[in-house]
Amino acid sequence: MSLATLSVEDLAQQLRGPVITPEDAGYDEARAVYNAMHDRRPGCVVMAEDAADVMATVSFARENGLALAVRGGGHSTPGYGSCDDGVTLDLSSIRNVRVDPKGRTARVGGGARLGAVDHATHAYGLAVPAGFVSTTGVGGLTLGGGIGYLNRRWGLTCDNLVSADVVTAAGERVTASEDENPDLFWALRGGGGNFGVVTSFEFALHPLRDIVGGPIFYEYEAAADVMRVWSDYLSRAPRELAAFFGFHMAPPLPFLPEDRHGDHLCVLVTCWCGDPDQGEAAIEPLRSAGPIVGEHVGRMPYPALQSAFDALLPPGLYSYWKSDFVSDLSEQVIALHLEHGRGVPTVHSGMHIYPIDGAVHDVAPDATAFGVRDARFAVNIVGLWPDPSDTESNRAWVRDYYEAIHPYSGYEGGYTNFMEAEDQARVRENYGPTYDRLSRVKATWDPDNLFRLNANIAPA
């Protein structure tokens, strides 16, 4: 169904934020999402300013039977933050962050980016666990789980959610917390954008100012040893230590020799979030894992590490990802990683293995919608390339790599937030043990599946 001009005008009159249509100069900018694979043309883009704008827009889409794409940071690889023909609801103007240093909580607008949260909380020596790249949206990341450097010590991002203000499919504003609408609160912590539009998140904060960390690049040939030493060390290291393993082409960074730029290397990206004076000693055992090509490890403000890789991951690249949960890195699996890791096709692409143990495992599998609480790692194979003529070769690298390792992962599903649109077919596996309950909560809050542009849960 296309939009009748009159109804869009009606909507615009109810809103404080602008409504952008194909006739407007800013339309191409307003409809773009992070992944250039998705060139979608919504009937209009609503730049919501507040919860009232969100309520009016949700009701408008529902009453007109239009597709509704809700966009936080616009980072989802399947491009769920935009749609063809219908309404794109952009939350990026709802991004205020208010810190309560006494109560150690932060109120975060539903369209904020991670960098805004780190910036605001760092001023008080506080932090909330979130992702590795500061441009990612708080909305999608939190609702799907939230993997980052602080997980081992303080849990996933969603484990630190205290409450949320939600605009439901009925266009009404409700609060979700342990005390109010607990079924909705349960579902928001891992069930994605299926249940409503979150206009405000309330997070618990933890004391953190400086971390000790950064990347250590090793020769590719040492990758098997690096994987073994890292995996073994992490299994007994204090929860303050995080380190993810990766395959990359050496980026043009000053701490790597110029004649090695573009070479295939492996990397451990480290982060010690305990007493900074103990950080170097905690990271030191990882240095003996293999010959080091270059490293940039040191004490720095937490937001500095959080934004360290932003420049390698600009918006507007083409991207295709595959993901698995895994606990056991057997010799056979390590051999497969070595075989495929050398094929990393561009300096933006890579394969990462993120630890999700420690405090993540303290939470019972049924306590939140993020139900996979026993996997040690989340694996992410990331293809990112600037030239659309390279699409087939880049996708083939990701797919071949994934098909080689997936049979050994030990889990049917992977992390919802790293999934492609084609992975809708295994959405039940990705949500894992919580899917049936999610489906029942979906039937309560969104029985007609208005919020369906996401890793979609069918209403029971």
Ligand SMILES: Cc1cc2nc3c(=O)[nH]c(=O)nc-3n(C[C@H](O)[C@H](O)[C@H](O)COP(=O)(O)OP(=O)(O)OC[C@H]3O[C@@H](n4cnc5c(N)ncnc54)[C@H](O)[C@@H]3O)c2cc1C
């Ligand atoms: C460069 C890059 C780095 C990443 N790094 C990490 C990482 O370190 N850790 C990690 O866990 N994940 C990471 N991700 C994955 C990320 O968590 C997902 O892509 C997530 O969906 C992004 O959220 P968004 O708000 O930016 O995306 P969007 O595309 O705007 O939204 C994604 C989904 O969430 C819904 N949504 C967004 N905001 C709201 C809201 N306020 N209320 C209701 N629904 C909402 C949307 O409708 C959509 O279905 C990364 C992704 C990219 C591209």
